[in-house]
Amino acid sequence: MGVYMLEVVVENKSAAKDPEGETIMRELMHRNGFETVRKVRTGKYLRIEVEAENKEKAREIVFKMCNDLRIFNPVIHVCSIREADV
Amino acid sequence: MPLLGGVEVSLAEEEIRKVREILGREPNAVEAGMIDVMWSEHCSYKSSKIVLKQLPKEGERVVVGPGYDAGVVDIGGGYVAVFKIESHNHPSALDPYNGAATGIGGIVRDILCMGARPIALLDSLRFGPLKSSHSKWLLRYVVKGIGDYGNCIGIPTVAGEIEFDESFERNCLVNVVCVGVARRDEIVLARADRPGDLVLLVGGATGRDGIHGVTFASRSLTENSEEDRPAVQVGDPFTKKLLIEATLEAIKTGFIRGLKDLGGGGLTCASSEMAYKGRRGMEIDVSKVHLRETGMTPFEIMLSESQERMLFIVDPAGIDKVTAIMDKYELQWSIIGRVIEEEEIVVKANGEIVARLPTKILADPPTINREAKKPAYLDELLKIEPPPMPSDLSLTLMNLLSSENIASKEWVYRQYDHEVGIRSVVKCGDGDAAVLRILGEDKGIAVASDCNSKHCYLDPYHGGAGAVAEACRNIVSVGAEPVAIVDCLNFGNPEKPEIFWQFKMAVQGIADMCRALSIPCVGGNVSFYNDDEVTGKAVKPSPVVVSLGVVEPLSSIVTMPFKEPGDEVLIVGETFRELGGSEYYYTIHGIEGGKPPIVRFEQERKTLEFVLEAARRGLLKAAHDCSKGGIAVSLAVMSIKSGLGADVDVAAIPAEEMRLDELLFSESHSRFIISTSNEMAEECFKLARKHHVTLSSIGRVKDDGIFLLRFKGEKSLLCKVDDIIEAWKKGFERRMGWG
Numbered sequence: 116m117g118v119y120m121l122e123v124v125v126e127n128k129s130a131a132k133d134p135e136g137e138t139i140m141r142e143l144m145h146r147n148g149f150e151t152v153r154k155v156r157t158g159k160y161l162r163i164e165v166e167a168e169n170k171e172k173a174r175e176i177v178f179k180m181c182n183d184l185r186i187f188n189p190v191i192h193v194c195s196i197r198e199a200d201v
Numbered sequence: 202m203p204l205l206g207g208v209e210v211s212l213a214e215e216e217i218r219k220v221r222e223i224l225g226r227e228p229n230a231v232e233a234g235m236i237d238v239m240w241s242e243h244c245s246y247k248s249s250k251i252v253l254k255q256l257p258k259e260g261e262r263v264v265v266g267p268g269y270d271a272g273v274v275d276i277g278g279g280y281v282a283v284f285k286i287e288s289h290n291h292p293s294a295l296d297p298y299n300g301a302a303t304g305i306g307g308i309v310r311d312i313l314c315m316g317a318r319p320i321a322l323l324d325s326l327r328f329g330p331l332k333s334s335h336s337k338w339l340l341r342y343v344v345k346g347i348g349d350y351g352n353c354i355g356i357p358t359v360a361g362e363i364e365f366d367e368s369f370e371r372n373c374l375v376n377v378v379c380v381g382v383a384r385r386d387e388i389v390l391a392r393a394d395r396p397g398d399l400v401l402l403v404g405g406a407t408g409r410d411g412i413h414g415v416t417f418a419s420r421s422l423t424e425n426s427e428e429d430r431p432a433v434q435v436g437d438p439f440t441k442k443l444l445i446e447a448t449l450e451a452i453k454t455g456f457i458r459g460l461k462d463l464g465g466g467g468l469t470c471a472s473s474e475m476a477y478k479g480r481r482g483m484e485i486d487v488s489k490v491h492l493r494e495t496g497m498t499p500f501e502i503m504l505s506e507s508q509e510r511m512l513f514i515v516d517p518a519g520i521d522k523v524t525a526i527m528d529k530y531e532l533q534w535s536i537i538g539r540v541i542e543e544e545e546i547v548v549k550a551n552g553e554i555v556a557r558l559p560t561k562i563l564a565d566p567p568t569i570n571r572e573a574k575k576p577a578y579l580d581e582l583l584k585i586e587p588p589p590m591p592s593d594l595s596l597t598l599m600n601l602l603s604s605e606n607i608a609s610k611e612w613v614y615r616q617y618d619h620e621v622g623i624r625s626v627v628k629c630g631d632g633d634a635a636v637l638r639i640l641g642e643d644k645g646i647a648v649a650s651d652c653n654s655k656h657c658y659l660d661p662y663h664g665g666a667g668a669v670a671e672a673c674r675n676i677v678s679v680g681a682e683p684v685a686i687v688d689c690l691n692f693g694n695p696e697k698p699e700i701f702w703q704f705k706m707a708v709q710g711i712a713d714m715c716r717a718l719s720i721p722c723v724g725g726n727v728s729f730y731n732d733d734e735v736t737g738k739a740v741k742p743s744p745v746v747v748s749l750g751v752v753e754p755l756s757s758i759v760t761m762p763f764k765e766p767g768d769e770v771l772i773v774g775e776t777f778r779e780l781g782g783s784e785y786y787y788t789i790h791g792i793e794g795g796k797p798p799i800v801r802f803e804q805e806r807k808t809l810e811f812v813l814e815a816a817r818r819g820l821l822k823a824a825h826d827c828s829k830g831g832i833a834v835s836l837a838v839m840s841i842k843s844g845l846g847a848d849v850d851v852a853a854i855p856a857e858e859m860r861l862d863e864l865l866f867s868e869s870h871s872r873f874i875i876s877t878s879n880e881m882a883e884e885c886f887k888l889a890r891k892h893h894v895t896l897s898s899i900g901r902v903k904d905d906g907i908f909l910l911r912f913k914g915e916k917s918l919l920c921k922v923d924d925i926i927e928a929w930k931k932g933f934e935r936r937m938g939w940g
Binding site: 127130131132133134137138185188190191 | 295296298299338405408409410433434435436437438439440493494507508
């Protein structure tokens with residue numbers, strides 16, 4: 116068994132709107148002189164340390180957990196998982 | 202799925218034949234997409250239209266009845282109340298947060314597009330029992346979605362109801378209500394009737410979201426529904442708040458000749474329905490529409506259900522003035538077309554015609570006469586044997602009070618801002634209905650929503666009638682006069698004759714009750730296909746009724762809690778042995794059948810008239826109707842709300858022959874518990890005789906901290922008030938995993 120660190124990013128599917136990102140771009144960035152910003156998408160970030168036999172297993176556990184606990188909703192979100200250094 | 206115009210459509214072969222027959226040609230892809238959407242159950246009401254005809258729509262106060270985005274009733278003094286209910290069941294079952302939030306967004310637009318300022322929200326929610334983590338997830342995020350959206354746009358959520366039952370496990374019901382007020386002369390209709398007027402699209406940019414949302418809502422959820430493209434949209438409450446203010450300001454210019462929101466069916470639905478109402482047509486250039494994504498096709502633009510959009514029909518003379526208002530609020534807008542003489546919808550893209558359809562084929566699709574058949578299981582269910590009498594009635598009451606259907610829903614409504622706007626006079630939990638003041642007047646609007654789906658399952662006719670009766674009882678309880686209803690009819694698949702029978706019977710019940718009370722139904726919504734394709738199970742029939750009343754002056758408002766020790770406690774109406782579908786059977790005995798309550802139409806009317814007059818004459822100190830959990834629960838809640846005890850002699854309750862537990866927990870209609878001072882009691886009896894209503898004194902309010910029900914010399918049920926408060930207040934939180 117080893118300990119693996121995984122980074123989970125949950126964001127709206129690309130076809131779905133992201134009012135929070137749009138508001139940040141319009142009201143904060145554009146209004147304050149950063150007019151070159153073309154798009155902002157917000158999301159949720161989790162860094163999870165998990166015990167597992169190997170990194171594939173670790174990934175499996177984290178994905179299943181995020182799905183079962185509805186940390187993301189496959190109807191509207193995409194959930195990407197990548198490994199990081201412990 | 203079959204093909205029409207080269208694209209897949211959700212229509213039956215018979216309907217496809219009809220399209221070709223009416224058009225006399227094969228539609229192209231854009232036209233087929235538009236027809237597909239408009240002929241869906243959601244937009245066309247093709248199965249329900251024939252049945253809905255029997256609802257009474259006329260009344261002295263009716264300004265705008267069914268067929269528009271919301272019902273409008275005159276409330277006197279130059280004011281109108283605008284209200285509407287809508288379902289957002291399918292999206293909420295897949296994405297509870299965004300599904301519920303956009304439900305609020307949609308219903309707010311419905312009120313706004315009549316020219317009224319939205320002032321209050323209500324929600325009627327139905328989920329599976331909370332022992333399931335899926336149900337908890339749905340409930341938590343539906344409530345959060347409603348709260349976040351409603352709170353952001355500054356409209357209070359003032360009332361509602363929640364029911365739990367196994368049948369809603371996979372198909373939750375999320376019905377949302379919005380109430381608005383306007384001056385009578387400010388009402389705008391969703392109509393385009395003057396050729397040459399400009400068509401102005403305002404608000405959110407159009408994207409690919411929600412394409413085919415309505416066809417998706419017009420079929421049952423499948424295992425694969427989660428994988429579909431996001432048919433659920435994401436709401437944007439900040440844009441909505443700007444849209445509300447800009448719209449109301451634009452109306453004041455006098456140049457807005459028609460107004461409609463873009464909801465299900467998007468631009469196709471809004472343009473064709475407005476043109477059809479005005480007996481005109483519309484020309485739309487999709488290349489003018491402001492877009493969120495690049496490369497969108499005319500098909501996608503015409504069908505997109507992107508949120509926060511409104512369609513204005515503007516007098517050309519005032520277009521600059523109106524668009525200047527939109528600019529002021531930093532809302533995007535585009536002039537996308539004009540009203541035309543010919544009764545057709547012409548869609549252009551880059552100068553070329555991409556669709557040309559008669560308005561009628563879109564806005565008035567053929568109806569379907571569906572078969573109805575009484576389900577075979579019903580008679581069996583009604584015949585069940587009564588369960589054994591519980592040995593400890595005090596414990597039974599505690600269990601009922603802490604059950605998810607009866608326990609306080611404070612956990613839910615404290616997540617909502619229910620006071621923003623300074624109109625809330627009677628707030629969540631203080632009365633059977635919420636009361637909102639009309640600013641600057643000594644007048645209020647009362648609203649309440651109701652439905653008992655367990656009763657409806659056993660007897661949809663009396664269940665439908667009962668929903669109207671209960672909603673009106675709730676209005677009268679606060680001292681208001683019910684003036685109109687709207688309904689939201691949630692059922693399974695109408696292609697199944699047993700489901701369609703439930704639907705027909707429920708609507709008939711609603712219609713008969715409305716007639717008996719002389720109250721019109723001014724609008725509503727039908728949601729079919731609330732069933733699970735995998736298990737084949739449909740939701741219990743749930744015709745949710747919202748009643749709106751007027752209370753004037755505000756000093757005649759009555760609330761639910763007991764007021765003072767020594768006050769006399771009375772019961773209005775008679776109790777019958779009607780335990781079928783009761784909370785008592787369901788929670789305590791796990792029984793689904795039995796003989797459910799029936800509505801005694803004439804008696805209901807008299808009872809309502811009596812309580813209303815008593816409230817207006819200032820005879821009532823507290824009032825609460827008897828519904829879920831029967832007399833025992835109604836009395837207990839009045840005690841809980843006041844912290845005061847009660848000493849009640851159950852033998853004094855007018856009733857037919859039955860066991861003590863049945864008497865305490867039967868859910869018969871036409872009953873209220875009221876409290877009054879000793880001096881007023883005699884007046885109450887006089888008034889009851891005048892109205893031919895049964896009234897009986899059953900006990901007194903006490904300050905000894907004890908809730909006591911006596912029967913023939915015995916203390917049959919005795920609880921500490923503190924204990925019933927604890928059971929009722931904590932019951933719900935505990936089930937959600939808190940407290």
